[in-house]
Amino acid sequence: MKDIDTMLKKHTPKPKRQLTPTFTQNVMEDITMKKQHNKSLSIMQRVRKHATVTAVAIGLIGSTAAAATALWLAPNAQHLSTQPLENGNRVVGINLENCQFFDISEGVPTTPSERAVYYEIHKEADITDQKMAQLLKANCEETANSVTLEQHFKLSENQHLYTSTPLVVTAITDTSIRVKLHPVLDQEAYETFGEVELSRISDDTPTYDLTQEISFNDLRAGDSVLLVMQNDTIGPSEMLYSIGPLQDPENTAVIGIMRITPPTADTSELYQAYAQDIVRTEPCSTDPSGFCRAYEFYR
């Protein structure tokens, strides 16, 4: 018997079949397909949220009194539990308070609500339990902002209005406002535009905070705001969380402002993590782990 070392070195097992000539192309196509899937998921989540927001807003428009005094209770998200799974992943439970969560509508904004949600986090994902809670809280804040904005301004799709992403006021006068993207947002994802000065504005522009009407003059540099804008040249395709008009300030008029609490995190991180790093899961009895996934990881 020859030395095992020599034999092993000499005889490398070679598969009888070589890789298909299109292997690299297949890998790259798969990557592209998954990217598109990820993007679709993100868009889908936003569309679902917008649909929920619109439905709630319609319900509120009927009551003038409610519209004037409605107070959205501050959303909160707290880490509840972490359960390691056999596959190396973990299920994280987060307790959500006062949150309109995606398509699940619980009561009205003025009523306290509480529910636990669960996510399976992939073992190779960087997301910590704390980060998960932050992203979900930011998601709740985004929904609360959207609902309140629509309530204040009675937005409807045929007005061709745009509402901005969260912005920070860097300077303000009676006739202009300078803003930049909120620093928690992924600047690259929103095609950074630096600071923008919008001068089609006046000191009687309707201005609100999350609970009531305030004066335009109450705004200060450093405030976080959402702008409602009208643009003369851009079509009506984008409605919610748009930056398009901010890239065309000459043709953009600010027709409303809402001061918001500074967002906790960038919700686009949450959307991008879907199916790649996290999947929604629910307690169930049919799986030995005690949780059933709403959809599968694609990694």
Next chain:
Amino acid sequence: MQTPQDTELIAQTLDGDDDSFAEIVDRYKNAVYYHCFAILKDEASAQDVAQETFIAAYYSLSKYNPKYKLATWLFRIATNKSFDYIRKSKHVLKDSEVFVQRAESRQKQPEQEQIEQELHAAVAALKPKYRAVVSLYYWQGQTYAEIAHSMNAPINSVRVWLRRAKAQLKEDLS
């Protein structure tokens, strides 16, 4: 034109240039495929797992630690994916199948080819963990330290696994 280093290709990919990642795939696809084949013993499964390896690598590229060679990192992903595949599909050649392969090779092959066939059949009968160590050490030219990183194990465990694998192969082939 100078061939770009792995680190340049990684930086360009992270910058959004997918063609650079395609070059990485071209550069390492055969090594990854051969390694998966050594563990899985089946061409079709090895190709699938090699493909999954590169897709996972693409999405985790920002986590790559340049302290290790890119090949070492890819072997780490490929090894994990292969083990996952075995766990999921229970795709393991049963001992009886291995013995049939060895018996057939004795009957039909010339001496050199017969030795090779018997050796590969004996390797195929090793535990997946040992197959992975043998593949990385003998056929992919990895050092103990690199194998330890690829398999997420201490260097001493790698030494022990390799010694046990060789002992089993000796016994099997004697």
